[in-house]
Amino acid sequence: MSSDILRTVKSSAVTWVADMVAPSCDEGVGKRACFVCSTFVVSSLEHTAQLTISALGLYQVFINGRQVGDDYLTPGLTCYDDRLSFQTYHVNEYLQLGSNKIEIWLADGWYRSQIMWEECKILNCWGDSIAAIAQLELAGEVICKTDASWQSGYLPVTQSGIYLGEDYDAREERLIASHGVNILEFDKTLLVPHETAAVKALASVSPVKTWYENGDMVVDFGQNCSAVVRIQVDGNAGASLYIDFAEILDEEGCFDRRNYRDARVAVQYTLKGEGIESYEPRFTFMGFRYARIKLSGEVKLHSIQQIPLTSVPIITGGFECDVPAVNRLVQNTIWSQRSNFIEIPTDCPQRDERLGWTGDAQVFAGTACWLADCESFLIKYLRDVIHDQRPNGAIPHFSPDPTRLFPEMFDGDWAGSTGWGDAITIIPWQIYLQYGNVDILRECFPAMQKWLDHLWSLSDGPIIKPNLQWGGHGFTFGDWLQPVGDNRKPRPTIADDCAATLYHYISTDLAVKIAHLLGKEQEASALEKRALCIKEAFVDEYFSKTGRLAHNDQTSYSLAFLYDLVPEQYFDAAKHYFREVIVDAQYLIGTGFIGTPALLPALTKLGMNDLAENVFLNRKVPGWLYQIERGATTIWERWDAIAEDGTIYDPNMNSYNHYAYGAVCQWLFESVAGVSPVAHAPGYKEVLLSPTFLPALGRVSMWHDCGLGRIEASWRILEDKVAYSLSLPNGCVGILSSRLLESVVTMNGQAMNGSLAGVTVPSGKSEIVFSLT
Structure with missing residues (x-):
């Protein structure tokens, strides 16, 4: 519609x-x-x-x-x-x-x-x-x-087929x-x-290692990505090669493609027998790091290369620090974005799925725009989302949505999950912040209104009581794949109703801002009243008299603090409970798809930098750097995708190229390096400067190419001071965060005394020295 x-x-x-x-x-x-x-x-x-x-x-x-x-x-x-x-x-x-x-x-x-x-x-x-x-x-x-x-x-x-691969007979x-x-x-x-931009090939990748298993050649390209292979062969007419693919090796170090499920994902090439022959598939793509080659007949393989494909080939942002694993995490996020940004933002590029899941896209949209120019790509996707929106306002779980065309094949309607449907408010807002595009807000606003009315209708009020049945009206994925720790004594997790109500508020509050920007004051006023109603109801429903949130879990505290849902009378107590939850978990991550992007931003917003540092740099499972320790070259779908003993977790739903948890990179740019776009001057005409100094990272630097030019920021610790260097393009000014003003020592060599409210950092190069105390 x-x-x-x-x-x-x-x-x-x-x-x-x-x-x-x-x-x-x-x-x-x-x-x-x-x-x-x-x-x-x-x-x-x-x-x-x-x-x-x-x-x-x-x-x-x-x-x-x-x-x-x-x-x-x-x-x-x-x-x-x-x-x-x-x-x-x-x-x-x-x-x-x-x-x-x-x-x-x-x-x-x-x-x-x-x-x-x-x-x-x-x-x-x-x-x-x-x-x-x-x-x-x-x-x-x-x-x-x-x-x-x-x-x-x-x-x-x-x-040929998207999941099937391609068979080619050169004799024809x-x-x-x-x-x-x-x-x-x-x-x-x-x-x-x-x-949007067409899908393009990146530079070819040659194998880094080759070995044989049961007489078949296996090659390791060293990088998991979306790609095709390019081969050169010679041999007799009718001889053939069959090539299939894998993302991982099993615990024995052998080729393992179980997580491709029923997707064949293979290439078969039959030779014509006329000297050196070259071939690459034309009408499909695969997600893989490893390829296995089976030869049949008289044939010789001269070369095989991986040809990565993506709709976003140009990187527009980078982050580095003195911790190599963190730098690799950023690169893994870039590769997962490249792999899954092929025409639409997909969940994974390898198995029989590759769907444009709205929940994955909304949590990652901010990071996506830091790392690549995604304006037209995400706008194109939003148009599909709007077309797939149901008459009752429900937003699809994924788009383009084939279930809409074949409802008789599915139980219930595959639409309407909170956290997923909120893509219709969150992605346009990120596009506005990053690129200053007001038109996309205007284009999506009617769909936002329908979505918000749908949310309110689910329980006829502010607190959403989700349907627990898959496909049922009002079903929600909640905090998808939220880890629980030891199954004998699992850690607390957020309940579906709390997660749904949190997102009910997040989207309604965003819609208020958007209505004001569009000059829709009548709509803004109505939405403002609704947002206040949800906020008050959330406090009544989920806060105890001692200031503890009902489920006492990381996701609840992260989202509530990040989106200002914690009332003043409970603030200090809730902050204390939040700290206890993190420490009791021994700094292991306790958040899933919707909680993870909020976890570290909430901790740094509260000034709990010691917790943020320990959680981020944790190298145990669940943790971002655990994946790096296991040799990951892209972001995993599950925190525990590979166990510490090398065991593969549940291959039926286990992607090793799934960008959602890479959303942490937005925190690296905006909270650690400290550069954020702002709503009143979007498109980086003005940036909020609010770096967070985490000593364990050593020296930090970032860059981002925006519409005005390149932004650069870096900081380094000098005993009891921190030197913060900036380069802002013409047309971009920075505003120092109020939380940092009292610690400013000098700016461009000039001592800063007295009131520093509203300190502006001009375009060009600047250096600000802060006191660590």
């Missing part, structure tokens, strides 16, 4: 005269891929030639035998019943005077290959026909377009146009320019 404002996305300068054509030889999902082709005449190359193209399924396009562009997985992924992206390429370099040939290769892709896991798998989710639409203009005249005159035939890609590379095409009924108003 798209909102009217989304219709503006649909407009483009393209006047479509082409038809959507399907190869008549297509045998359906899971079968051999097809192509459509035509010829056209070019009489002059003096003007710009432009190809505009899209497809149902995935496509690659060739003109005169040369692939056009270097994009992967085009036309990309959206809610295809809402909009379909198209790409535009300048193609003069591919053309020749006289006769030219164009071929469009087509495969199942997200459009119709399996989506969802085996117990509830969907085929032909968006449709059952692959097809292409394209037109080539020269000097403003359409000289080639898809229509009924085109022909079709079979490709050497004998099968001579393309024969043996069939015609069918014109499909298609609403061309669904076509929109690609809303």
Whole structure:
């Protein structure tokens, strides 16, 4: 149910005269891929030639035998019943005077290959026909377009799918146009320019280690990521290679792909037998660190490389300190973001899932924007979320949401979980803070209102009593995968109703701010009253007279303190209880998906820096650095994904490339390095400077490329003082946090005496010296 404002996305300068054509030889999902082709005449190359193209399924396009562009997985992924992206390429370099040939290769892709896991798998989710639409203009005249005159035939890609992988028979590379095409009924108003950057390849990665298991070669690329492989082989015609993939080795050090579940995730290449042959898959991607190669027949593998893929190839932020494991944690987060930011923000890139879970995306959105330019990427995703929003206001658990199209296959409605649905308020707010984009707030505000009304309706009031049945109306994931410690005497965890009510307040309070920004004062006033009602009800329901929160767990205290839900009369007592909970857990993390991003920011906000330092640098499980100790190169889905004895925990739900817990990097930038965007001057026109000095980190430095230029900050401890160095681009000023003003000694060599309220740090380079006392 798209909102009217989304219709503006649909407009483009393209006047479509082409038809959507399907190869008549297509045998359906899971079968051999097809192509459509035509010829056209070019009489002059003096003007710009432009190809505009899209497809149902995935496509690659060739003109005169040369692939056009270097994009992967085009036309990309959206809610295809809402909009379909198209790409535009300048193609003069591919053309020749006289006769030219164009071929469009087509495969199942997200459009119709399996989506969802085996117990509830969907085929032909968006449709059952692959097809292409394209037109080539020269000097403003359409000289080639898809229509009924085109022909079709079979490709050497004998099968492909997002979870399946790809099979390729090089003996079939001579393309024969043996069939015609069918014109499909298609609403061309669904076509929109690609809303974000295309998927691109990063630099290739060579194996760092090779060994053999049961006669099969296993290679370690040293980095887990989303990628394809590129191989060079020679051998006899009909000989083949079968390559499958894994993220980890088992406790015996052997290739282990159990956590891929029922996803085949493999490549099979059959040789044509004509010297050195090169190949990489065209219509799929895999999540892996290890590859296993099985050879059949007379064949020799000359080389194999990993080709990482991502929609966000350019890093825009970095953080380093004197603890190598922390630096590796940041790199792991970058790799998990790259791996899971392929068209949509997915939970994982390897198993039969790869869905755009809203909860994962909302907790990570702030970190995502620090590490890469994610503005258009997240806006595109939000449009899918809005389209998938239910009539009752519930936001989907993931988007694009195939369950919406096949409700009969699922128990209940897969929408409406607090912490997940709140993506509709939290992600737009992060985009606004990071990029100063007010339009996305305006675009999402109607959906926010519907979501908040839905939340209120769940229990007809401020305290949400979730449905405990999966798929039931009002079901919530709570603090997903919150660790409990020793199962003989588990640590306390937050209850679903408390978690739901906390997020009820968080989203309502954000919506108040957003309504004010949009000049919607009537709505702001109503929401303000609602937020106050939730706040008062939360205190009444969950605080004891001694100031202890009902569940006495890390997530409850973290979210309550971070979002100012702790009343003054309970503040000191609740802070004491919070400290006890952390110390009693021996500084082990006790938070899941929604609590973890709040844990360290809450501790540093309260000035409990000793706790923050001990929790962050803990190297036991559960802990961020434990993963590093176990050799992780990306962020894990579960804190205990690999036990201390090397045992693999529950392979059925265990991803080793799952960015959610990497949300801690936002704390490194904003609380440790101390640079935060602010709501009244977003897009880094002004930044709050509030560094937290954690001695165990040694020297700290960060950088971030924002729209105004590069921001840099670093601090180093000098006996009883700290030197804080800054470089702010033109148009950006810093405001020193009030908590630091009394400890300022000098700024740019000048002694700071008297009142320091409102101290501004100008653009350019500055150095501020603080007293550690």
